[in-house]
Amino acid sequence: MKGGLIVDDGFIYEEEKLLTVLKTSLFFANDGFTVYDCKGELVFRVESYGPDTRDQGEIVLMDAHGRCLLTVRRKRPSLHQRWEGYIGEGTDGNRPIFSVRRSSIIGRCSVTVEVYGKPGAEYQIEGSFANRSCTIFNAEKESMAEIRRKVDASTNVLLGKDVFSLCLKPGFDGAFAMGLVLILDQITGDDAVDGHPTTED
Structure with a gap:
């Protein structure tokens, strides 16, 4: 159970492993994410992630070469915000490998992740x-992974929230973490759309 669910x-x-996650929604028409390692090599990417995708409730995580690793889909109808993850591209005919359910606490990220087919495997x-x-x-x-604000190493300045660090502990699958x-980004975005606070100032 130490490492947990393996997507790839x-x-x-x-x-x-320390990864840098860049959210590109403010800069490009095809908004999404790009993820780099400490050498500046591309690790993951998510493209065309915007209003149309939100309506579909489905997002695909790809590796640097465009290979589809994981699809996450919002489960509807659902009393609580609930998402499911599927290996590869698309969800038709596939069985989900995990589900994510948030608590009812607004503004805080209190979320349970259940891994299917592994009794007691929960995050x-x-x-x-x-x-x-x-x-x-x-x-x-x-602790299996941490999400933290990123500090510019040369200037020691805290960067904006569209650039952040994802720290993976040994044995924890980075594709699952991403x-x-x-x-989490969708859940937080939904809070903003619904008029709820997304920060804890």
């Missing part, structure tokens, strides 16, 4: 994604 074993690292995401400050814990309350980031 090519994104499991033996040592702690909790605690903190505030809106503030880019939250941690993914496994069932043993061990799928959770996409869902």
